[in-house]
Amino acid sequence: xxxxxxxxxxxxxxxxxxxxxxxxxxxxxxxxxxxxxxxxxxxxxxxxxxxxxxxxxxxxxxxxxxxxxxxxxxxxxxxxxxxxxxxxxxxxxxxxxxxxxxxxxxxxxxxxxxxxxxxxxxxxxxxxxxxxxxxxxxxxxxxxxxxxxxxxxxxxxxxxxxxxxxxxxxxxxxxxxxxxxxxxxxxxxxxxxxxxxxxxxxxxxxxxxxxxxxxxxxxxxxxxxxxxxxxxxxxxxxxxxxxxxxxxxxxxxxxxxxxxxxxxxxxxxxxxxxxxxxxxxxxxxxxxxxxxxxxxxxxxxxxxxxxxxxxxxxxxxxxxxxxxxxxxxx
Ligand code: CP
Ligand code: NVA
Numbered sequence: 639x640x641x642x643x644x645x646x647x648x649x650x651x652x653x654x655x656x657x658x659x660x661x662x663x664x665x666x667x668x669x670x671x672x673x674x675x676x677x678x679x680x681x682x683x684x685x686x687x688x689x690x691x692x693x694x695x696x697x698x699x700x701x702x703x704x705x706x707x708x709x710x711x712x713x714x715x716x717x718x719x720x721x722x723x724x725x726x727x728x729x730x731x732x733x734x735x736x737x738x739x740x741x742x743x744x745x746x747x748x749x750x751x752x753x754x755x756x757x758x759x760x761x762x763x764x765x766x767x768x769x770x771x772x773x774x775x776x777x778x779x780x781x782x783x784x785x786x787x788x789x790x791x792x793x794x795x796x797x798x799x800x801x802x803x804x805x806x807x808x809x810x811x812x813x814x815x816x817x818x819x820x821x822x823x824x825x826x827x828x829x830x831x832x833x834x835x836x837x838x839x840x841x842x843x844x845x846x847x848x849x850x851x852x853x854x855x856x857x858x859x860x861x862x863x864x865x866x867x868x869x870x871x872x873x874x875x876x877x878x879x880x881x882x883x884x885x886x887x888x889x890x891x892x893x894x895x896x897x898x899x900x901x902x903x904x905x906x907x908x909x910x911x912x913x914x915x916x917x918x919x920x921x922x923x924x925x926x927x928x929x930x931x932x933x934x935x936x937x938x939x940x941x942x943x944x945x946x947x948x949x950x951x952x953x954x955x956x957x958x959x960x961x962x963x964x965x966x967x968x
Pocket of ligand 1 (some may be wrong): 693694695696697698767775779909911
């Protein structure tokens, strides 16, 4: 019997395949209840803190709606409105919030910060994205893939773009744990860190997963079940990296040809937000500066039937609800 009560959720490295599947099953149950209008406010009277040192739409809304559905209260601490990191250390913040809240979500910079928070809080801490990992996103992605294909084992997932940051790292870990075939298809400077690759190779030995790193778009995307990408410049990275990213990663844009090479049954996923057109402030500014109209994915692919990005976004809420409920013992 899986029991995650009292555990923090900082990276999927800390969880077994069985525990991850348990969370996916629980999320599916909550999704079913939500669709049928069956109340599940079993955590009434509890409260959680949501610390966001970087901005968010999906993750924040998912935590707030999930907590509300479970009967809980939430307090949102925005990127500028608290003492965190400026007048008060993470260890002190953790000990204060741990006295008031039953759980704490943290989105921010280094993974070491969320680890430090978890060490001192005395209550479960959930990683809502760090530079290195985005574990709640993984549960939504895996649920979406499982809903579509009916299983996870043996699924071939190809990640294109910046594979050495939170999304590439986390997808490699998730695939390695769950017996999936992970390919990072990108320029070699953007391959995941070798230490993490080695660690994932160990997980893969247990699960039957494989890990491939390639610069070859044709070989890397052929027959893939899932083509995945993310923005080329992540939150918190300096403006100065744009030119190099566009130069190095443009060959790894997800296009109609990439999807065709993967096959007609392949799906497209993206954690969002995405630069698939110029209808955003940053997209427009950068598009004018570097002369592009779409970046990591073409608008055609983003809007196609193969794109399940909005099912994926919805699943953020159901899976985050499962994490809160399992770790707080709903
Ligand atoms: N995918 C994701 O984490 O989205 P937000 O940045 O909007 O939370
Ligand atoms: N790599 C992106 C993910 C956003 C959900 C970032 O860190 O900005």
